[in-house]
Amino acid sequence: MQRTNFAELKCSIARTLDVIGEPWSPLILRDVFVGFTRFDQIQGDLGISRKVLTERLDHLVAHGVLERRAYDRRPRYEYVLTEKGTELVDLLMVMVGWGDKWLAGEAGPPVLYRHHACGEISHVDLRCAHCGEPMHAGDVDVLPGPGSAA
Amino acid sequence: MQRTNFAELKCSIARTLDVIGEPWSPLILRDVFVGFTRFDQIQGDLGISRKVLTERLDHLVAHGVLERRAYDRRPRYEYVLTEKGTELVDLLMVMVGWGDKWLAGEAGPPVLYRHHACGEISHVDLRCAHCGEPMHAGDVDVLPGPGSAA
DNA sequence: CACGCAGAGTTCCTTAAGGGAACCCCAGTT
DNA sequence: AACTGGGGTTCCCTTAAGGAACTCTGCGTG
Helix, strand or coil: CCCCCHHHCCCHHHHHHHHHCCCCHHHHHHHHHHCCCEHHHHHHHHCCCHHHHHHHHHHHHHCCCEEEEECCCCCCEEEEECHHHHHHHHHHHHHHHHHHHHCCHHHCCCEEEEECCCCCEECEEEEECCCCCECCHHHEEEEECHHHCC | CCCCCHHHCCCHHHHHHHHHCCCCHHHHHHHHHHCCCEHHHHHHHHCCCHHHHHHHHHHHHHCCCEEEEECCCCCCEEEEECHHHHHHHHHHHHHHHHHHHHHCHHHCCCEEEEECCCCCEECEEEEECCCCCECCHHHEEEEECHHHCC
């Protein structure tokens, strides 16, 4: 399919897609996050082809999102989130928020998040890191940054 | 390639991926958001194949993320974000935040966001919609929700 | 010590999706 | 009547996803 390499673009969206933009990758991260950390567990949970799962895991490990770790003297491995990968899970929580709002329908959200700090069922909200006020698509101007030079 | 249909899974991540998970879709939304709203503009900016762009735009319109709107008496159309689509841009801002932090390197972020409310260059931060405290992957318990029934 | 087993991948074939270039259609403009 | 430009189609080629079968490695058991 000779897919275009997004990493070359001067765009953090494209670069992020280069890491987790391939089919299944976000779902694999979700699985690892919720505790499916072994090859056969992930494969069984998602129904993904073993070949593709191998490729995705290798790719995620190569990009430092997952770490492959032996858990036995036999050749047995589990995949764990690195710090870089854990911060990607934040992105998944935002995806969940959007999906819950626009796609869940009558049945309601498939999963809920309980926030440790307050103990309540909640969801993420986007705020400005500087002033703490809501920060959504319409609340910002987009300007060229230092990494935009040709 | 007979790609698996994620929409069937009881998972808001999978459902969201069904809408914008295909290659290029997030970048198309970005383009529309920053003002590339016409077919040839997007095609030229991204270097995407015209065939694939047609498919993606149709898909995004079908899912209510973009709206196709005539802007001339001639058959000329532009694509604009719906409310549903605008809220997806929030997701892109989070992707940008992660990409800026982990992938931008020495050159720094390619684009910057200035927040209207405070006028400062900033980025998004995830907060609990209930209590306002930070809400990241490690700050939550994941529980089954109403939409999880078989 | 041979056998079996389970985890973790490979291999191989089929099918469908992305890339790219060429082509087409429509409604003004000259 | 020909030209132009936006907005797509068509067609072919290559590559990636699906899927099933196969392999390899070390325990564990008889």
